[in-house]
Amino acid sequence: MKKFKRWFKTITFGETKKYIRLTLWNFLDSFAVTIPYGVMLMAIYMLLIPFSEPDAPLPRNRLWILCGVLVLQLISYHFIRRKTYIDICVGFADTTKNARISMGEHLRRLSMGFFGRKDAGNLSTVLLRDYTEVENLASGLIPQISVILVRLALAIIVLSVFDWRMMLSVVLVIPLALPFAFMSYRKMGHISGELLEAQQNAASGILEYVGGIQTLKAFNMAGQQFETLKNSFKKQHRHSVGMELAAAPVGMVGRFILNCGMGIVMLAGAWLLTKGMLPPFYYIAFLLLSLNIYEPVMILFGFISDFARTNRSASRINELKNEQPLQEPGTGARPENMNIEFENVSFSYGNLEVLHDICLRFPEKSITALVGPSGSGKSTITRLAARFWDPGSGTVTLGGVPLKNMKSDELLSYISMVFQDVYLFHDTIEANIRMGRSDATMDEIIEAAKTAACHDFIAALPNGYQTIVGEGGSTLSGGEKQRISIARALLKNAPIVLLDEATASLDPENEVLIQQAISALVAEKTVIVIAHRLQSICNAEQIIVLENGAVKESGDHDELLRQNGLYAGLWEEQSKAGSWRIQ
Structure with a gap:
């Protein structure tokens, strides 16, 4: 639990309360988005009433009420989405700005021995790329993942109320796809470290090449030295491709298994329907809601590579934060003279x-x-x-x-x-x-x-x-x-x-x-x-x-x-x- 708290504090740049507020707004945003699904199911149910009860009239007034609900949802969602968007794009950008300034203050207090050990490419990679990686994860992915997990749990609970057998047919394939996600995460966690190192070496090589171009030209070595820089680019490209290949089990096998889930839901529902054990409306509801479950899970699996890469960036930020600065006294003494x-x-x-x-x-x-x-x-x-x-x-x-x-x-x-x-x-x-x-x-x-x-x-x-x-x-x-x-x-x-x-x-x-x-x-x-x-x-x-x-x-x-x-x-x-x- 302590490890998770440290990790959560890192990716939120210490602004955990602001981040929780952002996540809650995302929950509200997600809830507003799902309202049309409920309205659609209700509309389908009302439209099926004349077929199940031939003497029953079409409930037009209720349909008009549903239309009014959609209008209210549209208006409210505009304000909710506006608030969420501003918090993500402005609020968290301000948090990242403050985090970079705080890191700058930390670097200012470090001894010159630290800067002798670190090159400019390393520091620029942390301050620019690593902070951007963590910002992207924290401002977009984590709230989305939280919302996806909550929506998934709520959907499973609602489906269980309708029919537990159909609910099992929906979630059956999810555990089967999880091993591929964990396998891909472990592999990408290793490759992401190599990729970040290659990116850092490329950044350092660019700074060195540009800074020394006058000397290189003077000794006719600009082309020869560029070969070294080009090799660092090739290494970065190789590790980038490796990251994509590591994600293949999730992107291909995982998606294939989840897509098979749709077929299982259709077959299970059709069998129960022919046996008279499942009402037609329930069958339609499960077909519609299963799409709302599998799509977020596929998105969740797609975040695996982002998690692996961002965890490495967060580790590099923490390593820099853990560098011990020169000790400062609480109240500074004043010298009596300039000896x-x-x-x-x-x-x-x-x-x-x-x-x-x-x-x-x-x-x-x-x-x-x-x-x-x-x-x-x-x-x-x-x-x-x-x-x-x-x-x-x-x-x-x-x-x-x-x-x-x-x-x-x-x-x-x-x-x-x-x-x-x-x-x-x-x-x-x-x-x-x-x-x-x-x-x-x-x-x-x-x-x-x-x-x-x-x-x-x-x-x-x-x-x-x-x-x-x-x-x-x-x-x-x-x-x-x-x-x-x-x-x-x-x-x-x-x-x-x-x-x-x-x-x-x-x-x-x-x-x-x-x-x-x-x-x-x-x-x-x-x-x-x-x-x-x-x-x-x-x-x-x-x-x-x-x-x-x-x-x-x-x-x-x-x-x-x-x-x-x-x-x-x-x-x-x-x-x-x-x-x-x-x-």
Whole structure:
């Protein structure tokens, strides 16, 4: 019973009361639909009276009453059907919308480690296709099935009142068809998982192919890579056909058995009629009502494939819901200052530990640079400072307050971030910069753009700040995207700034301008800079040198050169590389 409750709550997106109300309206809708069947039987009975009783007149007044009942049924059914349709198409659509928004809020609270494990195709399949599958089942199929089962039970009870022998002849074939339905359901349950996996792989392949088309064309591999995508389409097609083949026992054998039921009803009724054991009216009633029983059962069998596929979609939604988000405190503590400290922090990606018992302090209103070889843990430190993840051990604090004791929204309000991989949304340049502060004026946006050295190229665009950039910023160069992201961070004017290779894609002239802008922030901000180009961080008050996830050296530029250690070696190598020329 508990399992059924969990399943029912899943397919109704937690709106069980609204769903029960929708089902009740469907019952009323179904009852209104069946009224003409009763009226028809009554009319047939009245029309047969002169044949069974030759002296009896035709009951015209009663027939007119039946016509009036049909008119009332037509009027009432209009309003009932309108209410049911609105509840299904509008009410449940609103429920699905809220469920997707709730899932979006859930995803927002998950750590970045989750998104590292999941690809975009997987998430888009769940949020779009799986939710649609569950919505279709919940809004249409479940109410219909409930109505069908109730109508079937009522029909069997009514038929039993007329003649129990004829009732048995009607329902005899239904149990014979059920094994084929269960067999098909089990088979489709297995195939539906393979189909959903194939659909997810195809979606991921499309995103990867479109996103990497420039690289594929550059290396003349667009056709070769498309073969991989085409194979994923073929696999999806194969499993789709498999789903249809799995439904064949229900669609063919099950329907054949149910159709045989009509013959059994006709033969049984004819035999009882010739023996004088069944009135003619009862025989006609059973012929008409048996159609009303077998047709819904056939529809019910046809829902088997939808159930199998939707159950798999519901399971995937539940798996996503069960992902544990970062823990949020009931009432967030406020930091006393903007000092960031790492106290014996270790962190792992899966089984690979990338930070080992790190102790660091980033003083308020100063610039700290993180340098070191690739993979030394620099970017991981900035992500931990923004609480994209929680450390495996140790504590990260802001102003003496552990980040776990702060609400994520409040923590992020103190931080502006400019990372190496810049993402711009498919919107205007103004909107992308305004993300830093939604209530900023246009003058403030332009001032931030000027400080980030991107106002001139924006003004030169055909629509200026109203120019639409492609998804991810695909219509702009790497340097242009990065400068816009810096303008966004400057507009936010947060007391902490995290810069991860922020000047990597800039030409020397604009790099100087950006460095000047960052230098202007030092008196007001706590700045953490990651840079491979050591010339860009020479003036930092503190330089921390990392190697293999541990602090190797620390100090300012001159101190580190005098130590003649790893930093001095990196400085010498970059000085030699700076004089390199193509021979």
